[in-house]
Amino acid sequence: MRRDIVLRVIAKILIPFMLLFALYVQFHGDFGPGGGFQAGVIIAASIVFYAIIFGLPATRQLVPEWIVESMVASGVLIYAGVGLVGILLGGNYLDYFVLDHDPVHGEHRGIFWVEVGVAVTVSGVMLKIFYMFAGRRRDEDNG
């Protein structure tokens, strides 16, 4: 599909809006539907869309494998780290109200970082699984 100019142009127009929508779902999840999981999947889906149109090697240059692999682990670490910060500031594990002087603001801050962690891990795992499946035939041909 790499030669089809219509698909290439449409993809280049659509992908920025998909990523923007993912950010909207992520950061507006407190007020409307959505949250970390959905945003992570939409980010992964937009990059998978790019890979389908422009091919896997171009996508691996755009989003290198080491970034994806570190995303898989760092999301869980961000989430668990929010819990540890709660302990350091004098609360229990995953207590958010100690994160700020105002307990409500602390809750808001904790939820924000927890959702960031979920989004990072989910998009990393989805992309990694896609890379692994999509790259198999090519590796067999080379090896």
Next chain:
Amino acid sequence: MIDVLLTMMAVVVFAMINQRNLFAVVVLGGIYSFLMATVLVALDAVDVAMTEASVGAGLSTVLLLGALYLTKGEEVTEVRRPLIALAVSIAVGAALVYGSLGLPAFSDPQAPIHTHVVPRYLNDSPKETGVPNVVTSVLASYRGFDTLGETTVVFTSGAGVIALLRRRRRSREESEK
């Protein structure tokens, strides 16, 4: 509305069972997920509908197509009729239907799920967390440990796929040496 959607889902399932072309089965699976997402929108569960549409109809369809690329496109017909599998499926399905008879009636306001902790979440969540979307506050704050566990499950599944697919590649390189 929901009855019509559920009937369409049943029709899609029978089409999937009868279809031997796996490409068509994957596409029908995507249609099934979109119908499921529409049912969830009709039930006002927009967050879950979003997840179902993006994961079920979006990414898993792509992953299944990727798997299909590595295999043949036609389902192999069974030589023997899988009677034991059919009997087990029917028995489990019947047990589940029997279990669902004990559930409270659909959208019954007196059901235990609506009288236990839900009133507290709905009343106090905006004051306690400052987050208007109760789904988000329950998921990330009140049930933070559960969500940490879920994120770990997602991480573990990713790590499992990496471990499985990578070892195979390495062993092939070693066998060539």
